[in-house]
Amino acid sequence: MIVRTLKEIIDTPRDVKAQNWCSRRLLLQEDGMGFSMHHTVIYAGTQTHIWYQHHLEGVYCVEGVGSVELIPSGETFHIEPGTLYALNKNDEHWLRAETDLHLICTFNPPLVGDETHDKNGVYAAAPQIAKTTFGKQTNAVEA
Numbered sequence: 001m002i003v004r005t006l007k008e009i010i011d012t013p014r015d016v017k018a019q020n021w022c023s024r025r026l027l028l029q030e031d032g033m034g035f036s037m038h039h040t041v042i043y044a045g046t047q048t049h050i051w052y053q054h055h056l057e058g059v060y061c062v063e064g065v066g067s068v069e070l071i072p073s074g075e076t077f078h079i080e081p082g083t084l085y086a087l088n089k090n091d092e093h094w095l096r097a098e099t100d101l102h103l104i105c106t107f108n109p110p111l112v113g114d115e116t117h118d119k120n121g122v123y124a125a126a127p128q129i130a131k132t133t134f135g136k137q138t139n140a141v142e143a
């Protein structure tokens, strides 16, 4: 079993800091779960262009208020505690925070650790070292 606390992660290499956000990476690829899980804080008053072309992301808001706007349709969804949004189509979007937004983010495939957005709001594809099938971890290598 893995047990970790946010306190142990803050200001370590698993606490990745960008201009508009910080991402505390609670679970990463090396933990072998098949997904990564982060506690991300999006800073109040920011807007961030994001387009995860190589990952699916589920985002659950536990604190704060903001919105997510799909590109190019402009369809906009309010975010508040208890809201989940899932980028199941690798959706390009703007993420806006009215107050500090505390989000629990899961990525499939899992992030390796130090990824931060490139100029297009993208994380690079990472080589996968393991995958999990119905709870059983295999050593299969994915392209």
Ligand code: 9YT
Residues within 6 Å of the ligand: 021, 023, 024, 038, 039, 040, 050, 057, 059, 095, 103, 105
């Ligand atoms: C919600 C979102 O995508 N925020 C940007 C940071 C990302 N979630 C991460 O690396 O934790």
